[in-house]
Amino acid sequence: MLKILVMVSGGGTNLQAILDRITDGSLNDVQIVGVISNKKDAYALERAKKYGISAICVSKKDFPVKEEFNQELIKQVDAFSPDLIVLAGFLVILPKELITKYENKIINIHPSLIPSFCGAGCYGLKVHEMVLERGCKVTGATVHFVDDGTDTGPILLQKAVQVHQMDTPETLQKRVMEEAEWILLPETIRLIAAGKVKVNGKQTEIME
Ligand code: GRF
Numbered sequence: 001m002l003k004i005l006v007m008v009s010g011g012g013t014n015l016q017a018i019l020d021r022i023t024d025g026s027l028n029d030v031q032i033v034g035v036i037s038n039k040k041d042a043y044a045l046e047r048a049k050k051y052g053i054s055a056i057c058v059s060k061k062d063f064p065v066k067e068e069f070n071q072e073l074i075k076q077v078d079a080f081s082p083d084l085i086v087l088a089g090f091l092v093i094l095p096k097e098l099i100t101k102y103e104n105k106i107i108n109i110h111p112s113l114i115p116s117f118c119g120a121g122c123y124g125l126k127v128h129e130m131v132l133e134r135g136c137k138v139t140g141a142t143v144h145f146v147d148d149g150t151d152t153g154p155i156l157l158q159k160a161v162q163v164h165q166m167d168t169p170e171t172l173q174k175r176v177m178e179e180a181e182w183i184l185l186p187e188t189i190r191l192i193a194a195g196k197v198k199v200n201g202k203q204t205e206i207m208e
Pocket of ligand 1: 008009010011012013014015044088089090109110111124177181
C-alpha cells in the first residue's frame with residue numbers, strides 16, 4: 001500500500017480526481033493518509049474530511065519567522081510518514097530540507113507542457129494567459145518530480161490539450177484540468193504505486 005500525502009492551497013479538484021479513482025477501484029494499493037493545506041479556508045480540506053481523511057492547515061501567517069513555518073511543515077509532513085507526497089496546487093516553495101529528505105518522493109502537477117510556461121511566478125491562471133498571449137495552438141499539463149528548482153525536476157507524464165480560437169484563460173484552464181490534469185495525476189500515482197517508474201538523473205523511465 002502506497003501511503004500518499006496530498007498538499008493543497010485551493011479548491012482541490014485534483015485531490016478529488018485522486019479520491020474518485022480510489023473510490024472507483026482504478027487506483028489500487030494507494031491510501032491518502034493526510035492532506036495539508038497552507039490556507040485555512042481551502043475547500044480541499046472539506047473534500048478530505050468528507051472521506052474521513054486527516055486534514056490540517058499549516059499557515060505561514062501563524063509563524064512570524066519563515067524558518068519556524070518550514071520546521072512545522074516538515075514536522076507535520078513527517079508525522080504522516082508518507083511514501084509519496086503529491087503537490088496538487090500547493091502554492092508554497094518547499095523548504096530545501098524537505099526536498100532533500102524526500103528526494104524522488106514528491107510529485108507536482110503543472111498546467112502546461114514543461115519546459116514551456118513554467119518557473120518562478122508561472123502558476124494558476126497566469127499560465128493560461130501566457131499560452132493565449134503567445135498564440136499557442138497546443139498546451140497541456142505535466143506531472144514531474146520535485147527537485148530544488150521551480151518546475152525543473154524529472155518529468156513523469158505529459159498530456160497535450162488543444163487551444164481553441166475563442167478560449168479565455170478560464171475556459172482553457174478548465175479544459176486543461178478536465179482533459180489532462182485529472183487524468184495524469186491519478187495515473188502517475190498508479191504507476192509509482194505499481195513500481196513502474198525508474199529515475200535516471202533528469203529522466204524517468206516508465207516501464208509499461
Ligand atoms: C491546478 O491547475 C494545478 O495544475 C496547479 O494548481 C491548480 C490546482 O487546482 N498546480 P485544484 O486545487 O486541484 O482544483
